[in-house]
Amino acid sequence: MPSEAEEIWRYVELDLDLADFSLPERNGTPPPELSRLAAALPEVSGKATVSDGAVVAAEGGDVAVRPLLEAVGEAPERVEAVYGSAIPVEHDIFTAAHHAFASDAVVVTVPRGAAVPAPVHVTIAAVADGGISFPHLLVDVEDGAEASVVVEYVSQGDVRALVVPHIEVVSGADANLSLTVVQNWGYATTALAQARVAVGRDSAVRIAEAGLGGSLSRLHLTVDLLGRGSSAEVLGAYFGEEDQTLDYRYFMHHVGLNTHSDMFLKGAVEDEALSVFTGLIRIEESAQRTDAFQTNRNLILSEGAAAQSVPNLEILANDVRCGHGSTVGPLDAEQHYYLMSRGLDGARADRLQVRGFFEEVLARFPVGGVAVPVRGWINDKYVRAQAAGRV
Amino acid sequence: MTPALKVEGVRAKLGDLEILKGVDLEVPFGEIHALMGPNGSGKSTLCHVLMGKDEYAAEGSAAVGGREVMGLDVDERARAGLFEAFQYPVEIPGVSLDELLAEMGEAAGRDPHEFGDRVERAATRLGMAPFRDRAINSGLSGGEKKRSEMFQLAVARPKAAVLDEVDSGLDIDAVREIAGLVEALRSEELGVLIITHYSRILRYMAPDRVHVMIDGRIVRSGGPEVAEELEAKGYEELRAELGLGPNDDGADPYADLP
Ligand SMILES: Nc1ncnc2c1ncn2[C@@H]1O[C@H](COP(=O)(O)OP(=O)(O)O)[C@@H](O)[C@H]1O
Numbered sequence: 001m002p003s004e005a006e007e008i009w010r011y012v013e014l015d016l017d018l019a020d021f022s023l024p025e026r027n028g029t030p031p032p033e034l035s036r037l038a039a040a041l042p043e044v045s046g047k048a049t050v051s052d053g054a055v056v057a058a059e060g061g062d063v064a065v066r067p068l069l070e071a072v073g074e075a076p077e078r079v080e081a082v083y084g085s086a087i088p089v090e091h092d093i094f095t096a097a098h099h100a101f102a103s104d105a106v107v108v109t110v111p112r113g114a115a116v117p118a119p120v121h122v123t124i125a126a127v128a129d130g131g132i133s134f135p136h137l138l139v140d141v142e143d144g145a146e147a148s149v150v151v152e153y154v155s156q157g158d159v160r161a162l163v164v165p166h167i168e169v170v171s172g173a174d175a176n177l178s179l180t181v182v183q184n185w186g187y188a189t190t191a192l193a194q195a196r197v198a199v200g201r202d203s204a205v206r207i208a209e210a211g212l213g214g215s216l217s218r219l220h221l222t223v224d225l226l227g228r229g230s231s232a233e234v235l236g237a238y239f240g241e242e243d244q245t246l247d248y249r250y251f252m253h254h255v256g257l258n259t260h261s262d263m264f265l266k267g268a269v270e271d272e273a274l275s276v277f278t279g280l281i282r283i284e285e286s287a288q289r290t291d292a293f294q295t296n297r298n299l300i301l302s303e304g305a306a307a308q309s310v311p312n313l314e315i316l317a318n319d320v321r322c323g324h325g326s327t328v329g330p331l332d333a334e335q336h337y338y339l340m341s342r343g344l345d346g347a348r349a350d351r352l353q354v355r356g357f358f359e360e361v362l363a364r365f366p367v368g369g370v371a372v373p374v375r376g377w378i379n380d381k382y383v384r385a386q387a388a389g390r391v
Numbered sequence: 392m393t394p395a396l397k398v399e400g401v402r403a404k405l406g407d408l409e410i411l412k413g414v415d416l417e418v419p420f421g422e423i424h425a426l427m428g429p430n431g432s433g434k435s436t437l438c439h440v441l442m443g444k445d446e447y448a449a450e451g452s453a454a455v456g457g458r459e460v461m462g463l464d465v466d467e468r469a470r471a472g473l474f475e476a477f478q479y480p481v482e483i484p485g486v487s488l489d490e491l492l493a494e495m496g497e498a499a500g501r502d503p504h505e506f507g508d509r510v511e512r513a514a515t516r517l518g519m520a521p522f523r524d525r526a527i528n529s530g531l532s533g534g535e536k537k538r539s540e541m542f543q544l545a546v547a548r549p550k551a552a553v554l555d556e557v558d559s560g561l562d563i564d565a566v567r568e569i570a571g572l573v574e575a576l577r578s579e580e581l582g583v584l585i586i587t588h589y590s591r592i593l594r595y596m597a598p599d600r601v602h603v604m605i606d607g608r609i610v611r612s613g614g615p616e617v618a619e620e621l622e623a624k625g626y627e628e629l630r631a632e633l634g635l636g637p638n639d640d641g642a643d644p645y646a647d648l649p
């Protein structure tokens with residue numbers, strides 16, 4: 001088991017006994033209708049459902065959305081070249097286990113030049129109590145293609161599951177992709193997710209994550225800006241309640257010339273929740289004329305809650321513009337006074353401030369339809385905390 | 392007649408710093424009073440203490456339309472009919488002015504239709520329509536912020552309004568515009584205390600009375616001629632006349648700046 005002594009696991013105590021979990025026997029059982037986003041995405045250009053790691057439904061159109069075996073049948077060389085290539089086996093025991101046990105994947109292929117306005121909706125569910133599962137999503141965006149993918153993680157509240165999802169994204173040249181992850185795990189689920197995005201020449205990716213559920217939910221994201229002129233916008237909104245741990249390890253890796261990145265994450269914690277953001281921007285010697293920014297802002301809403309925010313830069317090139325900002329603190333007292341002076345009681349003023357705090361990032365979420373329910377869920381979490389007198 | 396605002400013996404401290412040393416003031420309904428004074432004399436502190444900002448230790452009495460507000464929470468004072476227009480309105484990114492107005496309407500228990508109409512009319516009159524979808528005070532110029540304060544005042548319909556330097560930092564056209572807006576608010580249901588550092592804005596409006604605050608006390612009260620006197624003499628001469636001595640109490644004239 002990784003320990004807190006390792007930098008990459010710092011601040012988080014992994015209180016897991018792998019012996020408590022087993023590979024579900026009936027994996028592939030279609031989950032009950034767990035998606036909470038379907039209504040927010042009335043139009044999709046494809047969808048897939050993964051249950052305990054097995055693809056139980058996949059349906060595409062202009063974008064191909066297929067289970068792994070079918071995708072291999074269609075394009076064996078391509079799938080073999082990219083599947084499982086992005087996230088190293090030896091990273092930790094969870095990635096190693098993923099490589100050893102993942103047996104299926106959703107493969108989304110956006111063909112050359114296709115412009116697909118409606119998102120592809122991939123629901124990844126954990127169903128079996130006590131199950132460990134290894135869902136896998138591969139998104140292959142060919143040259144000149146444009147698409148958006150929405151990944152929704154769900155499990156029922158009482159499902160004690162361990163999930164190790166891997167998302168791999170590969171973009172060609174002149175491509176445009178958005179990836180939105182809505183993490184809505186039930187509160188008994190532990191998720192240790194990896195995502196890696198490779199961005200080709202003159203391509204732009206936008207990545208957004210809403211962190212809502214999970215007892216412990218970790219996302220280790222690496223973006224490799226490989227192609228000249230490639231860019232990435234990375235957004236995050238997370239809200240930890242009660243004893244949740246939300247853990248983000250983000251790596252922005254500039255390799256190509258003239259690459260741009262902007263990370264902007266906002267989070268709140270209440271009661272005894274913990275959030276961690278460690279962000280590393282690494283600019284290789286080859287990545288001249290690069291700009292890279294990262295901002296992480298955190299609200300501490302209760303005394304027992306904590307947020308770690310650690311931005312880092314590693315710059316090997318000299319012709320670059322970089323910036324980072326990080327804050328951890330309570331709701332702003334001057335804003336609070338101003339709002340109360342307009343007749344809003346303290347609780348109402350707090351709610352408006354929390355809403356405003358997140359709106360700055362939610363307004364930038366690439367799929368507007370997703371931001372709508374996320375806004376509501378964050379508000380619900382805060383209202384629950386207010387009702388329980390924890391904030 | 393019950394006045395719109397009646398302040399009696401208000402004292403305020405910030406830690407060990409005694410800022411207000413006993414302020415008495417009365418603004419009848421239908422009147423506009425000016426409160427003038429040098430930087431650091433305690434004008435903004437008076438506004439905040441009346442509104443109930445909790446960082447000050449305050450004592451004394453303040454009644455809005457006859458209702459004592461000292462001891463009430465900030466929002467209760469607002470609902471009792473007190474409005475503070477801020478010298479430095481805070482920016483609230485991510486919350487639009489319209490959202491705030493909706494919350495104000497709900498908090499005040501207004502009929503949404505009637506309140507909505509009121510917002511529309513005030514927005515049109517004050518040219519605020521383009522700002523309603525924008526975040527509160529975010530990226531607004533100094534003048535736009537003050538206009539937004541006046542807009543919220545018009546919508547809130549308080550009994551007593553304290554306007555803290557709604558003229559500072561504005562060019563002369565904007566000062567004239569704000570003065571016009573204040574005069575337009577004059578009504579039998581409202582008393583206004585307009586706070587200013589300079590007498591400039593008073594040229595474009597007709598205050599019923601002018602009060603001068605120095606070192607946390609009102610040292611002069613009278614008709615509009617008090618402003619003229621002050622313009623001719625300056626605060627230092629008035630200070631000397633009153634035997635207050637030069638302003639050497641260590642007050643930082645810029646302490647107030649954001
Ligand atoms: N929040 C504060 N922190 C420190 N000093 C303050 C604060 N508020 C007021 N003061 C001090 O109190 C005095 C009065 O300030 P203020 O009420 O802002 O004056 P005015 O509005 O007349 O310029 C000044 O000496 C100022 O430095």
Ligand SMILES: [Mg+2]
Pocket residue numbers: 434435436478555556647
């Ligand atoms: Mg002032």
